[in-house]
Amino acid sequence: MNFKHTFFLSAAVLLVSASGTFAQVKKKPTPSPKSKPVSPAQQIAPQASASTSAAQTLPVDPQLVKGTLPNGFTYYIRSTKAVPKVADLLLINKAGSIQETDAQRGYAHLISHLALKGTTNFSKSDLSAFTKNYKIIIKPDTNVMTGYDETVYRLTIPGDTADVLNKSLNLLAGWAGNVNFDAADVNDVKNAALAELKAASSLMKTRLDNAALPVLLNKSRYAQRNPKGEEATIAAADASALKSFYTDWYRPDLQAIVIVGDVDAKKIEGMIKTIFGNLKSPANPKPIIAYPIAPVAGTTVQFATDKDLPYVVTQVIIKHPQAVVKTTANYMENVKLNLFNEMLTQRFEELKQQSNSPFMFAQAGYSSFISKQDAFVAMAVADPRGVERATKTLAEEIERIRKFGFVATELERAKQNGLAQIAYEYEQRDRILPGNIATDYQRNFLSGNAVTGTSFKYNFYLDNIGKIDLAAMNALAAKLLTDQNRVILIQAPEAEKAQLPTEQALRSWFTGAGANLSAYEDNASNPLMEKLPTPGKVTSITTDSTLMVTNVVLSNGVKVLLKPTQFQQGQIILNGFAFGGSSLASDQDYVSADLAAKVISMSGVAGFSQTQLEGILRNKGVNVAPYINDVTHGFAGFSSAADFGEAIQLMHLYFTQPRKDAAAWDRLISQTKGSLVLRGADEISIFQDTVAALLSNYNKRGMTTIIPQLNTASLDRAYQFYKDRFSNAANFTFTFTGSFTVEAILPFLETYLGSLPTKPGTETFKDLGVHPVSGVVNKTITKGRNDKAISQLIFSGTYDYNDANNIDLDAIETVLYLKVAQRLNDTTGNSQVSVRSNYSKIPSSRYKVTIDIECPVADLDKVTNVVMDEINKFKQTGALQKELNTFILEEAKSTQSQMRQNAFWSSAMNVTAQNGDNPHKVLLRAQMLQQLTIARTKEAASKFLNPANLIKVTLLPEKK
Incomplete structure (x- = not known):
C-alpha cells in the first residue's frame, strides 16, 4: 500500500538518492561559438505571447476535456499517443484518513484494500478474468494510495479496445460507489493491514517518523491520523462500520476520474456520463472540514535517535502557507520559486564538492508539504563525529542566502536552466508520459492548481522570465528563510545520543550563524576549451541504406557509427567503448581500478575542478562521463543537439586531460565506506550481497567490496589505470544517435575524436572466469x-x-x-x-x-x-x-x-x-x-x- 504521509527522508533514503542514477536535465538551445564547428541544433520557433501585465486567470489546457456531471462527479480526459495503445486511469476520492473519527482510524486504508477485492458490479471472478485477459496488475502496493486528504486508485491499461475501456470504467465506478463489504473479505483486509502495521513498526524509518511527525505537524489532527491507522481500531472494524464510512465519504461530489492516453476523448466522455452518472450521494452529505496546522512562533527543536541509523541527519524545515497557482501572478511566483530552487541546488552542490566538505550528503529546496502548507527543507548527512561542523555549515549557508541573497550570475544561470527545461518540455510536448499529465490533473482536482498545458508554460517563460530581477529573488529568499514556524530536527544513532549537542547549543549554532559571514562569490565560467586541437580526417565513410547507419573511420583509427533520427527532437545519445575494463587490473589493484572512472568523474578535467566544470556546463544540456566495467571501458551520456560541441569536447578532455583530485578521492572513499556501513545494517542489501557472492563463485571481483579491501585502494594507482585504459583511441568505437545530420556532425568527429592520441597495438579483455557457483x-x-x-x-x-x-x-x-x-x-x-x-x-x-x-x-x-x-x-x-x-x-x-x-x-x-x-x-x-x-x-x-x-x-x- 502506498501512503502519502512522509515529508522528510531517513538517512538510508538520502544516501541511496545521493549515489543513484542522475536526472536528465535538458538545457536551452544556444548557438555554438563561431570558432567551433556549427552545431546541428534546431531552434524552437516562438509562439503566442503570455503576458503578466495584469493578474489574469490562467487558461485551461486546450487538449483537456473536462466536465462535471449533474451528480457532482468530475472528469478529465486527455488524448495522447505518447505511449501508443496505453492509457492511465485515476479515480480520485477527495477524502482520506483526516476524515476518520477516533474510532475509525485506519478505515480509509481498509476500504482501499477492500475495493481491490471486488465490487457489486465486478465480482472476484470478473476481476480475475479481467486482469488475466488484459495482463493488468491490480495490487494494493501499486494501484492505490491512501493519504490524509485523498485516496487515489490507478490503472494502466491497453487503451486500444472498447471492451477493456468499458470494463475498466465499470471497475472504477464500482470502486467509487459499489464496493462489496463481504465479512470474509473484511477479515482478510484487516489481517493484511495489521500485518503491515506490524511489519512497519520494525522499520527504522517508521520509528523516526513516529518521533518527528507530532512536532512537524504541531500536534494537529494530521499528527493523529496516520493513513496506516491504529491497531485497536483496525482490529475492531466490521463490515457495517466500514460501509458507514464509505457511504459518508465515497460520493460523486468528492470524486473525479482522470483518463490520459491513446483514447478517443469524445467516446470516453460519453461512456463516463453513462457509467458514472448513476452514482449517488447520501441524503445529508457530511461537510469536508478543514483541519489547519497552526503555525508555531519561533523555532522548535527535536532530537530522535535510532539503533539502526548509522549517520547524523540534520534537517531544517520552515513551513509556509500553500501557494496555489490559479492566476498569471501566481504563476510568476511559481517561476520565482523554481529559480530559487535551482540556485539553492547549485549552492549546495558546491558545498558538497568542496575540499574537506563536512557533508556526506546535503540538499535544500522549497516544495509542497501537507494540508495547505509548503515548506523550505534543508538537510545534511554527516558522520556522527562531524555533526557540529556539518550543522553549522548548513546553518551558515541558509543564513548567507537570507542575509546576502544570490548574485547576478547565479540568477542568469538559473534563468538559462529554466528556459532550457521548458524548451525541452515544449519540444517533447507530444511525448509527455500519460502518468505525468494525469498527476497534473489530480493536483487540479485536489488543490485547484491550474492545468495550462505545455505551450502556455513555454510562452509564459519566454515572455516573463526576463522580468524577474535579483532584488525580487533576494526578497523572496528573505521571506522564505525565516526563523518562524521553523523546526530543526536531528536524527542520530542511538549509540551517539550522549555525544549530541544540547538543545541550547544547537540553537546557538543557528542564532550565531550570521557572525563573520561574507557574501557568496561566484567563480565565473570559462570556455571549456580555449584552443581547439589539430583535427584528424575522415578516411572511410559508408552508409547502410537499410538501417540508415553510417560507418566512419578516422585517420587515427577511431571508428564511429552514426544513426541520425527524428524520434526525440533535440536529443543526441553518445557512447564509446573499448575492450579491456577492469579485467586488465591485477588482483592487487582491482579495487583502485574499480574506483578509477568514478574518481575521475568527480574530479573535473584539465584545469577545472568538478565545481568549476559544473559552472561551465550549468546552462548546457550535457551529461557525459567515463566508465570502467568488467570487460569494457569508455563513455556514456547525452546532450542536446545545440550543446553537442561541449559534449564531445568534454569527451576529448576526459581522454587527454583527466584531473587528479585528492579531495575528490577522499570524498569518494568516505561515501563508499558510508554506503558499505549502511549495507551492513540493511537486510535487503545483505540478501543482494549474498546473491552476488554466489553468482561470482565468491570471486572478490564479483562481490561487494568490503572496507578492508577499500583501505588498500590508492588514488595514484586508480589514476594510472585510468590513463592506461584511455591512452589508445584506436581501440575505441563510438556511437551517436539522435538529432543530427551526418554532414553536420563530421567536423566535430574530425576535430575532437580524430585528434585523440593513439599508439601501436591493441588490447582486449581477459576472461577471469567469474561465473556462478555450479551445482x-x-x-x-x-x-x-x-x-x-x-x-x-x-x-x-x-x-x-x-x-x-x-x-x-x-x-x-x-x-x-x-x-x-x-x-x-x-x-x-x-x-x-x-x-x-x-x-x-x-x-x-x-x-x-x-x-x-x-x-x-x-x-x-x-x-x-x-x-x-x-x-x-x-x-x-x-x-x-x-x-x-x-x-x-x-x-x-x-x-x-x-x-x-x-x-x-x-x-x-x-x-x-x-x-x-x-x-x-x-x-x-x-x-x-x-x-x-x-x-x-x-x-x-x-x-x-x-x-x-x-x-x-x-x-x-x-x-x-
Whole structure:
C-alpha cells in the first residue's frame, strides 16, 4: 500500500538518492561559438505571447476535456499517443484518513484494500478474468494510495479496445460507489493491514517518523491520523462500520476520474456520463472540514535517535502557507520559486564538492508539504563525529542566502536552466508520459492548481522570465528563510545520543550563524576549451541504406557509427567503448581500478575542478562521463543537439586531460565506506550481497567490496589505470544517435575524436572466469523483522549465443511468468513473482534465468512449489499456444515501439558492435519470432531450467 504521509527522508533514503542514477536535465538551445564547428541544433520557433501585465486567470489546457456531471462527479480526459495503445486511469476520492473519527482510524486504508477485492458490479471472478485477459496488475502496493486528504486508485491499461475501456470504467465506478463489504473479505483486509502495521513498526524509518511527525505537524489532527491507522481500531472494524464510512465519504461530489492516453476523448466522455452518472450521494452529505496546522512562533527543536541509523541527519524545515497557482501572478511566483530552487541546488552542490566538505550528503529546496502548507527543507548527512561542523555549515549557508541573497550570475544561470527545461518540455510536448499529465490533473482536482498545458508554460517563460530581477529573488529568499514556524530536527544513532549537542547549543549554532559571514562569490565560467586541437580526417565513410547507419573511420583509427533520427527532437545519445575494463587490473589493484572512472568523474578535467566544470556546463544540456566495467571501458551520456560541441569536447578532455583530485578521492572513499556501513545494517542489501557472492563463485571481483579491501585502494594507482585504459583511441568505437545530420556532425568527429592520441597495438579483455557457483545451492538468511519472505531461484550455465537461443530465453521469461501468475492469482493474491532471463557473449557465453519471489512468510513454501511445479509442466508440454501467441504479439509490438526511440538504436548499435553480430538482426526480429514453436519452448525449458545448476537464496525475518 502506498501512503502519502512522509515529508522528510531517513538517512538510508538520502544516501541511496545521493549515489543513484542522475536526472536528465535538458538545457536551452544556444548557438555554438563561431570558432567551433556549427552545431546541428534546431531552434524552437516562438509562439503566442503570455503576458503578466495584469493578474489574469490562467487558461485551461486546450487538449483537456473536462466536465462535471449533474451528480457532482468530475472528469478529465486527455488524448495522447505518447505511449501508443496505453492509457492511465485515476479515480480520485477527495477524502482520506483526516476524515476518520477516533474510532475509525485506519478505515480509509481498509476500504482501499477492500475495493481491490471486488465490487457489486465486478465480482472476484470478473476481476480475475479481467486482469488475466488484459495482463493488468491490480495490487494494493501499486494501484492505490491512501493519504490524509485523498485516496487515489490507478490503472494502466491497453487503451486500444472498447471492451477493456468499458470494463475498466465499470471497475472504477464500482470502486467509487459499489464496493462489496463481504465479512470474509473484511477479515482478510484487516489481517493484511495489521500485518503491515506490524511489519512497519520494525522499520527504522517508521520509528523516526513516529518521533518527528507530532512536532512537524504541531500536534494537529494530521499528527493523529496516520493513513496506516491504529491497531485497536483496525482490529475492531466490521463490515457495517466500514460501509458507514464509505457511504459518508465515497460520493460523486468528492470524486473525479482522470483518463490520459491513446483514447478517443469524445467516446470516453460519453461512456463516463453513462457509467458514472448513476452514482449517488447520501441524503445529508457530511461537510469536508478543514483541519489547519497552526503555525508555531519561533523555532522548535527535536532530537530522535535510532539503533539502526548509522549517520547524523540534520534537517531544517520552515513551513509556509500553500501557494496555489490559479492566476498569471501566481504563476510568476511559481517561476520565482523554481529559480530559487535551482540556485539553492547549485549552492549546495558546491558545498558538497568542496575540499574537506563536512557533508556526506546535503540538499535544500522549497516544495509542497501537507494540508495547505509548503515548506523550505534543508538537510545534511554527516558522520556522527562531524555533526557540529556539518550543522553549522548548513546553518551558515541558509543564513548567507537570507542575509546576502544570490548574485547576478547565479540568477542568469538559473534563468538559462529554466528556459532550457521548458524548451525541452515544449519540444517533447507530444511525448509527455500519460502518468505525468494525469498527476497534473489530480493536483487540479485536489488543490485547484491550474492545468495550462505545455505551450502556455513555454510562452509564459519566454515572455516573463526576463522580468524577474535579483532584488525580487533576494526578497523572496528573505521571506522564505525565516526563523518562524521553523523546526530543526536531528536524527542520530542511538549509540551517539550522549555525544549530541544540547538543545541550547544547537540553537546557538543557528542564532550565531550570521557572525563573520561574507557574501557568496561566484567563480565565473570559462570556455571549456580555449584552443581547439589539430583535427584528424575522415578516411572511410559508408552508409547502410537499410538501417540508415553510417560507418566512419578516422585517420587515427577511431571508428564511429552514426544513426541520425527524428524520434526525440533535440536529443543526441553518445557512447564509446573499448575492450579491456577492469579485467586488465591485477588482483592487487582491482579495487583502485574499480574506483578509477568514478574518481575521475568527480574530479573535473584539465584545469577545472568538478565545481568549476559544473559552472561551465550549468546552462548546457550535457551529461557525459567515463566508465570502467568488467570487460569494457569508455563513455556514456547525452546532450542536446545545440550543446553537442561541449559534449564531445568534454569527451576529448576526459581522454587527454583527466584531473587528479585528492579531495575528490577522499570524498569518494568516505561515501563508499558510508554506503558499505549502511549495507551492513540493511537486510535487503545483505540478501543482494549474498546473491552476488554466489553468482561470482565468491570471486572478490564479483562481490561487494568490503572496507578492508577499500583501505588498500590508492588514488595514484586508480589514476594510472585510468590513463592506461584511455591512452589508445584506436581501440575505441563510438556511437551517436539522435538529432543530427551526418554532414553536420563530421567536423566535430574530425576535430575532437580524430585528434585523440593513439599508439601501436591493441588490447582486449581477459576472461577471469567469474561465473556462478555450479551445482545446487540453497542458502537462507535470517535478518530484519519484516513479515515477508524474499527468495531468488537462479538457473545458469554455459551458452551457445545465437539468435534462436536468445529468443527461446526471452520466451521462457514471458511464458513462465504467465503460467506462474495465473496459478498464484487463483491461490494467493499477496504474492509477487517475476521472471528475468539474461544472456551474454562477452567475456564468455553464459545465461541466467532468475525467478524473484516476494510473499508472506507463511506462503513461501506454497509459492515456491507452484513455481517449481509450473517449471516441470513447462518442460513436459512447452508453452500453451495462447501463451506463445501472447509472447510473439507483445515482442513484435514492443520491438515496433522501441524502434521509434533513440535509446533502442543506441543500445542496438553498441551491442551488435561489441558482439560482432549482424547489425540487421533487429529488422529480422519479427520474422524470427514467427519461427518459434511449442516444441522449441519445451526443448528450451528443459535445456535452460536445469535443476542441476540451481541457486536458491531466501531472506526470512529473524526469529522472535
